[in-house]
């Protein structure tokens with residue numbers, strides 16, 4: 406009998422983990438207990454040295470005695486939690502990176518940590534395309550104006566009219582799981598797609614029908630730019646006042662990746678001057694942004710509260726990925742996405 410804790414939340418509910426485990430791990434006798442953490446009813450945040458967790462160490466310390474395997478999205482698996490639970494063998498985190506786990510402490514205690522890259526790629530890509538279309542055609546703004554009693558027929562005036570994707574050049578900064586899906590959709594609309602990603606291979610880009618270029622060239626040539634890189638020390642403020650000046654006048658900019666990729670400070674002026682035609686953002690340096698954030702008052706700005714990954718399918722996919730990892734681990738196979746592979750060779754119980 407393996408004791409498993411399904412520590413879900415109000416997005417990836419504990420029952421989704423439990424159902425996925427019973428489906429994917431039929432060969433093992435599992436004793437699954439459940440716990441529901443408060444996110445997103447309460448925002449996540451740092452907990453005792455781990456980033457982006459929900460719930461408390463106390464909850465973990467109460468729920469974990471005897472548990473060998475954890476399936477979770479947000480549970481704070483801190484150094485103290487790990488130290489108090491030497492029986493723990495595996496933590497499956499159903500998000501792009503296991504930022505709610507103290508990875509060094511897990512490695513030290515011989516606990517395998519897996520994660521779930523790409524779980525929300527379709528959701529995030531579809532949302533990015535939605536923001537691109539909404540910004541190109543002023544959909545949310547004109548909706549709000551009409552409900553407020555203003556029939557803005559003047560949006561047909563040539564200077565106010567929107568832009569099409571068909572025949573345009575669109576630039577994607579970052580060509581990973583999400584960027585690739587966005588590229589496919591933009592190409593289907595008839596756009597020529599440029600990609601700036603230092604790790605993209607020329608033959609791969611050619612096969613996909615996209616053109617790899619340096620970032621500055623992408624900015625010079627694109628009438629719409631969408632960000633899809635990860636935030637790292639190297640990509641912090643990848644787009645800033647200097648290189649945004651390269652954009653053609655009236656270009657549309659979309660950031661649904663991470664706030665830190667884009668320096669927001671120069672954007673209100675760039676929008677007021679018309680250098681930027683529109684901006685759509687789902688992510689912020691500080692989330693939520695302050696009530697009087699300067700971009701709330703700038704023209705042609707669309708804002709959403711970090712929603713790109715929020716689909717029901719993402720929640721199901723996330724639970725299924727973690728259940729699959731747990732099935733492989735319990736069967737003595739190598740899980741697909743291990744964050745601390747050193748532990749696997751050390752514990753020596755997993756076939757590669």
Ligand SMILES: NC(=O)c1ccc[n+]([C@@H]2O[C@H](COP(=O)([O-])OP(=O)(O)OC[C@H]3O[C@@H](n4cnc5c(N)ncnc54)[C@H](O)[C@@H]3O)[C@@H](O)[C@H]2O)c1
Nearest residue numbers: 529579580581582583601602604633634635661662713714
């Ligand atoms: N808003 C949301 O709800 C939401 C949801 C999912 C993902 N995201 C974010 O979307 C972004 C993309 O996610 P993904 O799953 O496609 O990630 P990914 O890791 O699959 O792709 C990221 C790509 O960025 C590239 N890259 C690295 N350095 C770069 C640089 N200097 N310039 C350009 N590209 C660079 C990498 O080579 C990689 O191809 C991430 O920032 C992620 O955090 C946001």
